Amino acid sequence: MSGFFKSSIGRKVAMALSAFFLMIFLLQHFAINLLSVFSGDIFNEVSHFMGTNWLIQFVMQPVLIFGVVFHFIMGFILEIKNKKAKGVAYAKNNGAANSTWVSRNMIYSGLVILAFILLHFIDFWFPEINTKYIQGDWSGVHEGVEGYRYFHELQEKFVNPARVAAYIVAFVFLALHLLHGFTSAFQSMGATAGRKKTLQNIGKAYSIIIPAGFIIIALYHHFNHIH
Amino acid sequence: MNLTLKIWRQKDSNAKGQMVDYKVTDISEHMSFLEMMDVLNEQLINAGEEPVAFDHDCREGICGMCSMYINGEAHGPDRGVTTCQLHMRMFKDGDTITIEPFRAAAFPVIKDLVVDRTAFDRIQHAGGYISVNTSGNTQDANAIPISKHAADEAMDAATCIGCGACVATCKNSSAMLFVGAKVSQYALLPQGQVEAADRVRNMVAQMDLEGFGNCTNTGACEIECPKGISLDNIARMNRELMKAQF
Amino acid sequence: MALDSKVPKGPLKDKWTDYKNHINLVNPANKRHIDVIVVGTGLAGGSAAATLAELGYNVKAFCYQDSPRRAHSIAAQGGINAAKNYQGDGDSTYRLFYDTVKGGDYRSREANVYRLAEVSANIIDQCVAQGVPFARDYGGLLDNRSFGGVLVSRTFYAKGQTGQQLLLGAYSAMNRQIARGKITMYNRHEMLDVVKIDGKARGIIARNLVTGEIERHSAHAVVIASGGYGNVYFLSTNAMGSNATAAWKIHKKGAYFANPCYTQIHPTCIPRSGDYQSKLTLMSESLRNDGRIWVPKNMEDVLAIREGRKKPTDLSEDERDYYLERRYPAFGNLVPRDVASRAAKERCDAGYGVNSTGEAVYLDFASAIERYGKEQAKIQNIENPSAQKIYDLGKSVVEAKYGNLFQMYEKIVDEDPYKTPMMIYPATHYTMGGIWVDYNLMTTVDGLYCIGEANFSDHGANRLGASALMQGLADGYFVLPYTIGDYLANDIRTGKIPTDTPEFDEAEKSVKDMIDFFINNKGQHSVDYYHKKLGKIMWDKCGMSRNEQGLKEAMAEIKALREDFWKNVKVPGNANEMNPELEKAARVADFLELGELFAKDALNRNESCGGHFREESVELDGEQKGEAKRNDKEYAYVAAWEYKGEPADAVLHKEELEFKDIELKQRSYK
Numbered sequence A: 001m002s003g004f005f006k007s008s009i010g011r012k013v014a015m016a017l018s019a020f021f022l023m024i025f026l027l028q029h030f031a032i033n034l035l036s037v038f039s040g041d042i043f044n045e046v047s048h049f050m051g052t053n054w055l056i057q058f059v060m061q062p063v064l065i066f067g068v069v070f071h072f073i074m075g076f077i078l079e080i081k082n083k084k085a086k087g088v089a090y091a092k093n094n095g096a097a098n099s100t101w102v103s104r105n106m107i108y109s110g111l112v113i114l115a116f117i118l119l120h121f122i123d124f125w126f127p128e129i130n131t132k133y134i135q136g137d138w139s140g141v142h143e144g145v146e147g148y149r150y151f152h153e154l155q156e157k158f159v160n161p162a163r164v165a166a167y168i169v170a171f172v173f174l175a176l177h178l179l180h181g182f183t184s185a186f187q188s189m190g191a192t193a194g195r196k197k198t199l200q201n202i203g204k205a206y207s208i209i210i211p212a213g214f215i216i217i218a219l220y221h222h223f224n225h226i227h
Numbered sequence B: 001m002n003l004t005l006k007i008w009r010q011k012d013s014n015a016k017g018q019m020v021d022y023k024v025t026d027i028s029e030h031m032s033f034l035e036m037m038d039v040l041n042e043q044l045i046n047a048g049e050e051p052v053a054f055d056h057d058c059r060e061g062i063c064g065m066c067s068m069y070i071n072g073e074a075h076g077p078d079r080g081v082t083t084c085q086l087h088m089r090m091f092k093d094g095d096t097i098t099i100e101p102f103r104a105a106a107f108p109v110i111k112d113l114v115v116d117r118t119a120f121d122r123i124q125h126a127g128g129y130i131s132v133n134t135s136g137n138t139q140d141a142n143a144i145p146i147s148k149h150a151a152d153e154a155m156d157a158a159t160c161i162g163c164g165a166c167v168a169t170c171k172n173s174s175a176m177l178f179v180g181a182k183v184s185q186y187a188l189l190p191q192g193q194v195e196a197a198d199r200v201r202n203m204v205a206q207m208d209l210e211g212f213g214n215c216t217n218t219g220a221c222e223i224e225c226p227k228g229i230s231l232d233n234i235a236r237m238n239r240e241l242m243k244a245q246f
Numbered sequence C: 001m002a003l004d005s006k007v008p009k010g011p012l013k014d015k016w017t018d019y020k021n022h023i024n025l026v027n028p029a030n031k032r033h034i035d036v037i038v039v040g041t042g043l044a045g046g047s048a049a050a051t052l053a054e055l056g057y058n059v060k061a062f063c064y065q066d067s068p069r070r071a072h073s074i075a076a077q078g079g080i081n082a083a084k085n086y087q088g089d090g091d092s093t094y095r096l097f098y099d100t101v102k103g104g105d106y107r108s109r110e111a112n113v114y115r116l117a118e119v120s121a122n123i124i125d126q127c128v129a130q131g132v133p134f135a136r137d138y139g140g141l142l143d144n145r146s147f148g149g150v151l152v153s154r155t156f157y158a159k160g161q162t163g164q165q166l167l168l169g170a171y172s173a174m175n176r177q178i179a180r181g182k183i184t185m186y187n188r189h190e191m192l193d194v195v196k197i198d199g200k201a202r203g204i205i206a207r208n209l210v211t212g213e214i215e216r217h218s219a220h221a222v223v224i225a226s227g228g229y230g231n232v233y234f235l236s237t238n239a240m241g242s243n244a245t246a247a248w249k250i251h252k253k254g255a256y257f258a259n260p261c262y263t264q265i266h267p268t269c270i271p272r273s274g275d276y277q278s279k280l281t282l283m284s285e286s287l288r289n290d291g292r293i294w295v296p297k298n299m300e301d302v303l304a305i306r307e308g309r310k311k312p313t314d315l316s317e318d319e320r321d322y323y324l325e326r327r328y329p330a331f332g333n334l335v336p337r338d339v340a341s342r343a344a345k346e347r348c349d350a351g352y353g354v355n356s357t358g359e360a361v362y363l364d365f366a367s368a369i370e371r372y373g374k375e376q377a378k379i380q381n382i383e384n385p386s387a388q389k390i391y392d393l394g395k396s397v398v399e400a401k402y403g404n405l406f407q408m409y410e411k412i413v414d415e416d417p418y419k420t421p422m423m424i425y426p427a428t429h430y431t432m433g434g435i436w437v438d439y440n441l442m443t444t445v446d447g448l449y450c451i452g453e454a455n456f457s458d459h460g461a462n463r464l465g466a467s468a469l470m471q472g473l474a475d476g477y478f479v480l481p482y483t484i485g486d487y488l489a490n491d492i493r494t495g496k497i498p499t500d501t502p503e504f505d506e507a508e509k510s511v512k513d514m515i516d517f518f519i520n521n522k523g524q525h526s527v528d529y530y531h532k533k534l535g536k537i538m539w540d541k542c543g544m545s546r547n548e549q550g551l552k553e554a555m556a557e558i559k560a561l562r563e564d565f566w567k568n569v570k571v572p573g574n575a576n577e578m579n580p581e582l583e584k585a586a587r588v589a590d591f592l593e594l595g596e597l598f599a600k601d602a603l604n605r606n607e608s609c610g611g612h613f614r615e616e617s618v619e620l621d622g623e624q625k626g627e628a629k630r631n632d633k634e635y636a637y638v639a640a641w642e643y644k645g646e647p648a649d650a651v652l653h654k655e656e657l658e659f660k661d662i663e664l665k666q667r668s669y670k
Ligand SMILES: Cc1cc2nc3c(=O)[nH]c(=O)nc-3n(C[C@H](O)[C@H](O)[C@H](O)COP(=O)(O)OP(=O)(O)OC[C@H]3O[C@@H](n4cnc5c(N)ncnc54)[C@H](O)[C@@H]3O)c2cc1C
Pocket: C039, C040, C041, C042, C043, C044, C045, C046, C062, C063, C064, C065, C068, C070, C071, C072, C073, C074, C075, C076, C077, C078, C079, C080, C081, C162, C163, C189, C190, C191, C192, C225, C226, C227, C228, C237, C238, C239, C242, C243, C245, C246, C282, C429, C430, C451, C452, C453, C454, C465, C466, C467, C468, C469, C470, C472
């Protein structure tokens, strides 16, 4: 089995598994974010639960971090290996004739996502860690804020239009990444035969609806807060 | 028509190569691409220069020998054809055509447009067979019925001509379409079951050893494959390899 | 030397079994000490190499392509015959034997053909066990088609790529042995001479086509499986690299060359489109089941079509000459290959050819589309279907049957054969002649074997469709492995054959001298220049129809061309590198000799039989007037030629053919 993950196909499968995990996480994340549009309170409740539940904090969160790190490191490794496998580059290559731009440039869409994830960490995750683990404040409340602090923080972040713009760009790239990645992950797992069309459609829906959703939520808070 | 050709010239595997420009005139649109190359070579020979070396044999799209990367595509701009089946009517008077060898670290250039594809053979040695003796002491051919559907699917996978366009075209130089096709052919037939797990493990291991890249499912290979080998064969190989772990 | 065919005694049907029961065997431990060289990895060589290696011999296999999988057997489309009688239509070993002898116009050796028919069924079992995906019916059993005008359905097929699938099967068997270390594969190697020691074949000289190195390889026996020599015509359905060099080189070292004039010219190939043409593409014979062949009746229409003023579809039924249906009402468009080819040539020579080169006739599917369309309309209960509806229904039937061929045609010719008739013309396709071998498949040189298309053995003067694949695999899987053992049983104590002997020195020197000559000759014409000229002589004078005067001219012209070649050929590049022009030069040099022997053989055989048509030997009256006339009294023999320097000086040896189990009959297709 360890031999398996050293093989090219094993790596492909590992990549797909990490991607599946990320996609499920994304769905979950989206669901919670969506709540913020409908009710700050419920959003706060759920966020507090997520932020303080030990299972999520000590099991799921490390797994997620591992998943992200694994995914992009593996992505880099494969990219480097694959470049090497080509050897000399073509003087003229017409990639557009046989494949989509996104499929050929997963590493770049990935890099944009990575940059965003870093920003995201700086924005939300580092302050969280700081509050909880360094200052030891697990209360979820903040001075001057009514109820839990999460909703408030969320809205604060989306005031700055530059950040919103970065957020939008990142999610566009995520959409691109997923437009290829979704079906690709299924193909890697050996699951496409016979169900190609359905999967492609679901893939398209997922890769457009979810990132678009994130963008709408960001815009919603941006404009709502200005008022 | 009159054309400008930009062709990769390389003396041997150790030499450094470069693109060289040539002109050919009076090319008929009914010529095949390789016949156009013949014209160029005749011209070069008569001028006392070395003709361009390229692989070819059957010139009818079945041996898999011909292998040119033409204007940025394996076997050129037409679909479902090999280089030898490509015709000049795909081009226009005055065009510039770039002609390069199939590129992959696992396919080193031997000379000009000729590359070494024996890596494919070595992958086959690793398991591209059913271990049955050729003694003739086998059971009657009709002893095991095989559903028409499975037989047809196996046949579709088996039509791969081993040309390497999939590798050449893949940005990762992955050989998975080629290997997937062979693995699939046997995986679909009852005769192939006994050795299925070892076969896929060994062939994939050899494929990796040869230095082919890792598939990222761009699908370019399927589009450029002259025989329309389907990506499903890669998915099937992935499944077979996963199955082989248990 | 008298020719001894070594056919075992006894009744025809027991010969092979008895033979196998009485031959010498080599003990498995001893096989490890015996080396066998196999030149060629097509169906014949590939299957032989794999089987010999399985038996335990050390095999060295050679091919000039970059992989054994690319041998020209890969190109065979239609299918492979076997007397399985799965369709229950009365097929049997005897019937396949009979059809093959009759199809070969009674110029093959009975015992060999019977053995071929006998082992044919086994080939299918073997290939299925190897994973060859033959076509199947809905019940999961193997499907058959009928082929080449025989009365039973005995042809097994894998879509239109039967040769490919069978070759990949043999290649997979080879791969298994390569992995076990029992076969050493030398690809991109070309055999340039055989080495004889004490009268026995003991090795070869080969050129590494990548480095140019000249290599010596020794063995206890040498098997030549290098395919046919159709490229002597320059244009043929063979691969560009198909060559006669291996066969010709052994001929020069003492192997007799039999019946070189027996060539099969296939009627349905895509016509030449211009002088630049490099090869011809076959359109499967099966097309004649549904296509009707015609040319315009009137010369004005021919000219109008050539000049583009008229389209073939503009011509009404009575402006067309369905010449095969007219001349052969009984068989019509399904007359055998040679008859159909000659008839096309006759029309084109008379000026009725329909393309710019004047060498093309129509193969028209319009009536088939209409017939199938009406049939489908009935089946689907469509009342008063419109013409368009009928066309659509019919087209889909034709598409299901021949779709891939139609597509291939369209890619090459850029015309839609569903809308306008295909243009076809005959082309050289297969060579029945080849190295003479006895019942053991051994040539006239001890320890030197020849199998597959390279030998002359089983097809007489004409080969039936789907029988070459059968013969190649029969030779390699089931015949040679026995017969060679009988010979090698005497070699178990010989030990490794050294390569540092005078015989190897000499053979290597002659090869090197030849190469040096080519590289250093400052000539003015490319190799292709000569090859094309040779091809033209062959096609015009040794083609579908031959006569004494033409053949004599051909001999003289080829000789002159050869002399010019050796003075004026120009080969660029160097000896010690990959050099495709040098490869071609060596091959064309041999074709230039073979061509002359070919003409000489054709001149000698003053009868019309199978693929060999002599204008002097035709029926003079009666219903068969003008048709080929065989002459069994004088020519029921195999003409085996011994090399004596110049091809013109070759000495004829006759192997008289006896037919004990079959009555000789003239063919009639009227
Ligand atoms: C287009 C086409 C369609 C056909 N369709 C059918 C069909 O449907 N049914 C049928 O029964 N037959 C068919 N035939 C005929 C049949 O395919 C051939 O007769 C048969 O495959 C020959 O097999 P072989 O093994 O003798 O030679 P080949 O397959 O030609 O192999 C020759 C081998 O010898 C090697 N070689 C040659 N010279 C040298 C050298 N000097 N040194 C080293 N190696 C050398 C080559 O590399 C190659 O490996 C067809 C032929 C053609 C051309």
